[in-house]
Amino acid sequence: xxxxxxxxxxxxxxxxxxxxxxxxxxGLPAYVTVGLPDAGVRESxxxxxxxxxxxxxxxxxxxxxxxxxxxxxxxxxxxxxLPIALGLLVSTEQLSCPDLKDYVLxxxxxxxxxxxxxxxxxxxxxxxxxxxxxxxxxxxxxRLEAGIVSDIEVYPMADLKxxxxxxxxxxxxxxxxxxxxxxxxxxxxxxEVLDFSQIRGQDSAKxxxxxxxxxxxxxxxxxxxxxxxxMLAKAFASILPELTLxxxxxxxxxxxxxxxxxxxxxxxxxxFRSPHHTISKVSLVGGGRIPKxxxxxxxxxxxxxxxxxxxxxxxxxxxxxxxxxxxQVTISRVSAALTYPASFTLIASMNPCPCGYLGxxxxxxTCTPTEIKRYSGKLSGPLLDRIDIRLEVPATRFEDLAGVxxxxxxxxxxxxxxxxxxxxxxxYQKEPGIxxxxxxxxxxxxRHCRLGSSERMLxxxxxxxxxxxxxxxxxxxxxxxxxxxxxxxxxxSSIHLGEAIQYRSFEIQG
Numbered sequence: 001x002x003x004x005x006x007x008x009x010x011x012x013x014x015x016x017x018x019x020x021x022x023x024x025x026x027g028l029p030a031y032v033t034v035g036l037p038d039a040g041v042r043e044s045x046x047x048x049x050x051x052x053x054x055x056x057x058x059x060x061x062x063x064x065x066x067x068x069x070x071x072x073x074x075x076x077x078x079x080x081x082l083p084i085a086l087g088l089l090v091s092t093e094q095l096s097c098p099d100l101k102d103y104v105l106x107x108x109x110x111x112x113x114x115x116x117x118x119x120x121x122x123x124x125x126x127x128x129x130x131x132x133x134x135x136x137x138x139x140x141x142x143r144l145e146a147g148i149v150s151d152i153e154v155y156p157m158a159d160l161k162x163x164x165x166x167x168x169x170x171x172x173x174x175x176x177x178x179x180x181x182x183x184x185x186x187x188x189x190x191x192e193v194l195d196f197s198q199i200r201g202q203d204s205a206k207x208x209x210x211x212x213x214x215x216x217x218x219x220x221x222x223x224x225x226x227x228x229x230x231m232l233a234k235a236f237a238s239i240l241p242e243l244t245l246x247x248x249x250x251x252x253x254x255x256x257x258x259x260x261x262x263x264x265x266x267x268x269x270x271x272f273r274s275p276h277h278t279i280s281k282v283s284l285v286g287g288g289r290i291p292k293x294x295x296x297x298x299x300x301x302x303x304x305x306x307x308x309x310x311x312x313x314x315x316x317x318x319x320x321x322x323x324x325x326x327x328q329v330t331i332s333r334v335s336a337a338l339t340y341p342a343s344f345t346l347i348a349s350m351n352p353c354p355c356g357y358l359g360x361x362x363x364x365x366t367c368t369p370t371e372i373k374r375y376s377g378k379l380s381g382p383l384l385d386r387i388d389i390r391l392e393v394p395a396t397r398f399e400d401l402a403g404v405x406x407x408x409x410x411x412x413x414x415x416x417x418x419x420x421x422x423x424x425x426x427x428y429q430k431e432p433g434i435x436x437x438x439x440x441x442x443x444x445x446x447r448h449c450r451l452g453s454s455e456r457m458l459x460x461x462x463x464x465x466x467x468x469x470x471x472x473x474x475x476x477x478x479x480x481x482x483x484x485x486x487x488x489x490x491x492x493s494s495i496h497l498g499e500a501i502q503y504r505s506f507e508i509q510g
Contacts, residue, residue: 271299327341
């Protein structure tokens, strides 16, 4: 007898509905799975067989053929265990489920019949809703993650028997739901590790980071050891703007498919990723035999902090160029090309030379010109051209450290950042996928970054004097647009342009 059920897989960060067809026919006992299954899917036979037997049913000693459609899409993981098991029970007439085709079924089975959690549930539930399904069964451990999706009934199940009884109508469970907005509001911001009020001095760096947080601009901090570069970068997390619901769901999808959701329903704070400089380029941008998102995607809509930037492998730094520009990463394999979002804010720090004291008035640099050139040579021109704010962070003065006045807190800075980001959200509400200024395309910039006659003349002079690239010109305009948003100004003025140009004037020596 033939049965048909629906399940879901993941392609990139999006879910894909998979039709699971099970045919049980006479003949010698066999178990065949077709439709480009990987080893995890092919091994489902042992899990499904034991789960069915240990739940009180019998496994058919006949020829079992399982087809996962569409057949040209590679199927990975153990999320198809539950639909295969229930489909087998229906095919062998051990279970009657008249509404089976109304459901999408997701779950890995243990040998005892327990339904174990799987990665990527949020993407799967969103895909099921998009395809018009009204009901979905998920593992009990994934209920919080699945429950935040509205307009679809989510049924968390603990084991195979419970799912079968619900589908048969003998013990119907109530759907589970959460209010996503309430979850986001209650979650708030991640615990603050460091507050800006704890950092003495460095007012210009704090101002630059405030602008970076408001518009998601890339920053490079250069200064001697102990000047506070790492502290400033870590405190940056405390002034990041609040997440919108759309942003939170987008981040949660990435962490869900990466298996990094630890029992929570959704990400409620912007990610802050800080990989060590020994990281490989594959780990940084994603990939591998089974492609997974890298650090640039895990930092999507958040921060990627690279401390001691020249210590990273040059090949790893160069692969950042494309994600910074395109705000996404495409990983090509023979079977498919997967695209992961990577719209992150890059915060990088570095010393001016290997010893760290090049140009410092109080210390003598011990590096040779060759060593300095080799050190700064790790940073190519195209990479530096993609960094909006380049800032020198001098050593902190004694007067600043011993001062009795209290510096501005992260909470007050974050209020201004939230207001600026709110203006951007309102301005770009009709532009799909655009949340902040750095995401503007050249076409959108013509509409939202218009200059007056005097501002245009200023930019023309600066363009020629600084020998800017087209990319550099556009990045200055985006930076000026953010500064204007912090000021609450509708139009970009010469003052906003002047400050934006200042942040791009610092050059790395070498």
